[in-house]
Amino acid sequence: MAILQPLIDLAEICYAHGIRHVIISPGSRSAALTLAFSRHDGFEKTVVMDERSAGFIALGMAQQLGAPVVLICTSGSAAYNYAPAVAEAFFQQIPLLILTADRPSEWIHQLDGQTIYQSEIYGKHVKKSYTIPADYSHKDARWMINRSANEAVICTQSIPPGPVHINIPIREPFYPSTGENFAVSPDVRIVKKTESQATLSTEIWHKLLNEWDSFDNILIAGGQYKKSEKLNNSLDKISRELGVPVLGDSISNQSASEEFITYHDLFLPISNSDRLRPELLITYGLSFISKSLKQFLQNNPAVQHWHVSEDDHLVDTFFSITNQIPVSAEYFFENLFDRLDYQHFVQGEDSTNDASFQENWNLANRKFKRLSIQYLNNLTSLNDLTAVNMVVNALPAASQLHLANSMPIRYVNSLGDAVKHLEIFANRGTSGIDGCVSTALGAASITEKPVFLLVGDVAFLYDRNGLLIRPLPDNLKIIVLNNSGGNIFRMIDGPANVPELESYFETRHPFTARRTSEDSNITYYEASNFESLNVVWNQFLSNNTISLLEIFTDPVDNAKAWKDFKNHIAAEW
Template sequence: MAILQPLIDMAEICYRQGIRHAVISPGSRSAALTLAFARHGGFQAHVCIDERSAGFIALGMAQQIDAPVVLICTSGSAAYNFAPAVSEAFFQQIPLLILTADRPKEWQHQYDGQTIYQTGIFGQHVKRSFEVSPDYQHSDVQWAINRITNEAINLASVAPNGPVHINVPIREPFYPSEGEGFNASREIRVIKRQKNDIVWPQTFWEELLDEWESAPKILIAGGQNKPDAALNAVLNRIAEEWQIPVLGDCIANLSGKEIIRHHDLFLGKKNAENLRPDLLITFGMSFLSKEFKQFIRKNPPKYHWNISEDAFLADPFQSVTRDISGKAVSLLGNLFEKLDYQSFVENSDLAHDTAFHALWLENERNACQKKHEVLRNLSMFSDLTLLDLIFKFIKSNFQLHIANSMSVRYANVLATENGWSGVFANRGTSGIDGCVSTAIGAARVNGQPTLLIVGDVAFLYDRNGLLLDNLPKNLKIVVLNNAGGNIFRMIDGPGSLPELETFFETRHSFSAQRTCEDSGIAYFRVSEAEGAENVIQEFLNFDGIALLEGFTDPVENTRAWKALKRAAH
């Protein structure tokens, strides 16, 4: 008999805790885990042969549903291939439950296949790592597996969310005999964890209000954040009623007519010092704009409040004076109410400098105007002209996913006037690995049109994510093919080196066409401005998954991008 009952119960606990998706990479040692989830009946099982892609597919799903997704793999190097996605999930605070099958410890260094050191394999890139005993018949082990499974799921879902790992050594035999049933134990315990809201004391509010009143120039800036209607409503009231500038990169998912979006274009100006705030309030995770980070480092505010649920004190601006634990929507909402009430009672306006808000808006309007002027005057076909055309035809119900390197930088400048339902990018580690797979995972569960913008190198690096049955029909992919890593021409340093093309750009002659043929994806291509609009519209209107590959020249891309940055300065 090879029914490993505690592993069947592990699947049942996951189900009762609300988990509904499991991404599984095939293997032998993991058979008992795989069958526990596949035969349960309550999970959507997604099979991916490449563990690296599987990890990012699970990440994309968990990113959308804001709940843990289970990852399962066999023993050995298979587990290591989860590492890029696990590290991204850790720094992007996305909940994953990673179950890695393992060989018993006594077989390490015995030349037994697929046997490596798996205990704590993900190091500090998980919230916690557990390991269960392979002696499943012992009652203490059964109790421990029940407890550990509950604890791991709860931990993954407690702010800050993140990946949690359970290493599962399994002895042979582990394949069930014919007719053996997979039924959960009757005595399974599901342990729920109560989430408590933070209550800030009165002394805390008094200190905040004192600092607010002594800071005439106030700026609010959002880092990477999921779409949040309640937070947007609060920020727009602050911007409109109090005339305080609110700034956000595209991945901050801030919407509103007064949101500052083009700061990356104008903060490098020589006379930008007058935009320095006395009080800076930040929230969210990573900030995409290098210009903004450098601006604040050079022009630090007197006060800097950072609102975060992070376990670490993050200070990329080197200026934080107050680290506030909690949700931005709660803090800013309460702050608005208290200041609004104080203003009403005292029958006076707030004392901050509204001209500061007008100055930020003036710079925003000028940068946006110059951007459109440059785009209208570009005579050669480039990444910028292609994406500008695509964004003009995009409907407001699309969700946007962006790869790293130049793709996310282009989108941060160009994708500012669309009504996206959400903008997502893997900015936890900012690697190029996994962006295709993440978008695939997201499109599988988000139920809406999804657009991925990706460079050729990042696409080629992650093609194995497309080795899936039933690819999501709601996914559209745009590949910017400039025959290499074009960003290395854009940034200071490698662009002037003789080794640029060989060791940095890695020039190539590959395209996405054959990948599309292998995966059953409709393929479109464009290499010049003439006729591009028709191809783009046909691509966007195609009923099913489709890919548009734009072939551009890296030299022209560099010229166009630098012209845009130069015009705004």
């Protein structure tokens, strides 16, 4: 038996639970973990030297797989570099299994190299944290390690899924000796958890339907959610046949109906709230992008607010929640429609909802869609807004579009249903700019779909270490909006009006993505006006390897274009 046999068995436990992808960052203290997984034939292994990028690459993979990805790193600050990705995975409910090698506990704070306080290092940003014994000789220690490993993998996937951490103190020697038996224990124990689906009783459904029938003005709003044909079909039926407005930001991936409300980010700040205020609000999904929507619903609270979520955590973004319904959105809305449809059939009547409420939402949505398209189509100069509008409308159907935070996601969200042909992803768990390149890399390495990343120059430069992995996925295309700094601060009234804007907020810089592309062997294109963009666009799309298009714009022009766009539409309304 190998000296570190429980770690060899840990790899087999992960495999038996269906894990197939492992991200490894090089290190010595983690050697036993690295060898346990690298010598196992069942895993796809990716080596990433930068742990911060490694964490987000794993997140992008797990996001696509719907299954845990293993992260392995050495002791010390290496483990801390996973923290941004771990926090993002926690709030996006993405399963990760983080394995951090550590020094034995007696060496903490004894001036020993690469030794920090690693036990529970991620705090509340993991579902659960384990620290296993450093000594494996006693049978109880081996039993505890086996039990913890099985429990940790189960925990990552239990609803709601999320990251789980196992901290692993390892004593020397941690490299196998020549001829040492490096094989899984013949009696390694695998513990499974039977899956179940949450449902609602007939009694609860009767209560919910009675509450539904007591309101005329009902609104359904979706937060960040994976693209789901089943859910979209149910929402489409509820909207068309029951007369209920359904809205969602771009990250809700609502795409089945022309009736869905998608331009709310533009019209809610200036619309008549009395006509649009819901009596019953039903929400599902994770975060919302639109500040306008959040402020509208906070300032006009519904009488009843149902939030459909299997998360135990109570979320009250709009100050109005009255009922958390612990089932999946697919189950809830499919059953809601079927039961209401049957009820109306038995009673011999159509929907009793106030038709004018949905029409008020639809009128505003249609008008602002028309105003938005007309205004943008008449602009002739290249700026961030017009570039994003052109790019989004020209992307091939069924592609994935990954959006960096700051302005790219706000531009796209203002374009309404221009993105309905795309599958939208964004790191809105913590909404940071870190990791967007690496997340897209991880996603592209799993899916066979075309993957596009729309990213600002600062976010791109911040995360370019992700491009050090090999091989890079050929199906990834990166679009960098380079306005020489953090342009969002020019859009915000506070920093936009202070003399320190350029030096301390925008952090103006002269860098481009050209050298990074050359270093990573990425085909590079650039454009600084519509003429050059039109010339290179088809070349960029048709290139059959990973490629990058850098669009250069002026920050002052960008700020003016964005404000003029909002002001023009407000004036027309």
